[in-house]
Amino acid sequence: MLRAEGLRHAFGSVRALDDISFTLHPGQTLAVFGPNGAGKTTLLKVLAGLIRPQGGRAQIEGGRGAVGWIGHQPQLYAHLTVHENLRFWASLYDVPDGAVRRRAGDLLARLRLEAHRDRPVRALSRGLVQRVAIARALIHDPRVLLLDEPFTGLDRMAAEEFRRLLEEQVANGRATVLVTHNVEEGTELATDVAFMRAGRFVRLEPRAGRGAGRIADAYREAIADA
Amino acid sequence: MPDTLRHAWVIARKDLLVEFRSRTAILSVAVFTVLVLLVFNFGRDPTAVAAVDLAPSILWVTFTFAAMLTLNRAFQLELENQALDGLLLAPIGPRSLYLGKLLANLMFVAVVEAVGLPLFALFFNVSVLPVLPPLAGVIALATIGFVAVGTLFSAMTTRTRFAELLLPVLLLPFMIPPLIWAVLATAALLAGRPLSEAGGWLRLLGAYDIVFVTLAFFLFPATVDE
């Protein structure tokens, strides 16, 4: 469903990606942990096709239209309402009107945004905006999810709800790459974990039922060794 | 191609909606237009130069400044919240993005010109009505050309330092040739001479439009492709 082969990319003399390869099948979630500047965001951008890698290639089944993306910025228009934003992005993905209405209603309910449906995005708090960004990323029912620190700004309840939403997506055969510096947040969702440092996966392995504590230990160990 | 046009229209419609909601850009440009016309009134010696001699230049200098202001807006809008990344991720071609922006810009500039023209006629006592259809044609021909180039350039300048300054510096050399032809054609019209006398200028304007719309359409992907 998603395949990366020998990805390499550098910004000037700084190596952001150094020979990254992995494959994800439907129902797999790869959590990539790494300190700031490890190249995590670059990896997602290359996977999404926003940056053309200098070496190697990334392939996503279904192409760009199959990708749902949550980045550092919400990618919403501040002056448009929540619903207008969702409709606009859905129309770029050619989602039929009926489906947009159904999915938007569904997502707004799940993310407890119904009361804010017709408010402009600029009037919303940071946490609410992040929830709208999540709805935006899922509006076209993407098959591959690329998530960059998606829990930023979410309170406990919203994070919990988002986690459940993601679990459903995975159960429906979606493949997910989740990138974060926070081991606590990502572990539970992951089927596989990767530790990234200076553009390399220093480890890439199945989570094998380990909890956040053990993954955090493994992470510290791996990053220290490298 | 139908896909390209449909997506372009989706983007243009979104821009218009954002503008309708915020109203800041269009209102400030309209006020600006009035102010420029006022400045011209005080910047000339009415006993020495008849209004009708200066009128074509006044009209076009005003339109040039107004267009410059609206063009800066086009991609600025996409940079807030990184919406541009979202647009590049969506399964639409970059040319849809260009056409959408071009369409929205043309509509903005057209609105500003529609506000500016009657005020110009009023302030400088120029009878525009008898030559309105051919004059509108001249305005449209000139506007299409420089807005096409301006839209292309603003995609580059908004992502640089000093964006608001750099766009006029880059664009003015490209605006001046169509501006000269438009001024000459306008002068011929306002002096009551037949349109055929301005044929040479109109042909040049047409050629400019064809060359630069085509060029911008094909070059635009290079401004967004990473």
Added chain:
Amino acid sequence: MRLLRAGRWITVLGFVLLAGVYLRALAFTPVERSQGLAQKIFYLHVPAAIWAETAMVLVGLASVFYLFLKDPRLDRFAEASAEVGTVFAAIVLTTGPIWGKPIWGTWWSWDARLTFTLFLFLLYAGYLLLRGAVADPGARRRYAAVLGICGMCLVPFIHFSVYLFRTLHPMPIVLKPSAPSLPGSMLATWLFSLSVFTLLYVAFVMQRYALGLLREPAAGSEGLHA
């Protein structure tokens, strides 16, 4: 750096030959009847004008090929050619008024050819400013290429306008379709000067290209923002 050294030597040779041109122009070429000594500047003015324009076309062609081949050497050549073109345009703009004062009786007349050389100069200035304003090397090359191609396409429009305007300028007498109407010895001096300017163009570009190459590794660390 061999290229740099070779460029320097050719420059020295060029300047020596330029002195030769003026020796020949002043001592061995007849004084033009109506313009007197002022006409001598023509041996500097016209070759510089030809190369200022040709350099823009070369910038454009290199840019076209850059967008297809993505070879940084083409971009480096375009940059070098643009800077040299700027210098030549500046020579035209200074020698023009020096000639214009005794002949037209005014330093600056809004003569079409001189005006459009001014455009060319501004076009170069914009091109170099754009290069300076973009931090990311990849984006800088792409943006510069887009502007370079547009600049090249503007040149014919500039030319067209020249012939449609009534102008004070001496009409081209060397490169007109019929046989050159220039006395043989003047033509010889002029052709000599043109080849010296060609040599100078090549020498300047070689040096500038070599300097660009030297600057590159240092510039590599600019694109840090991942």
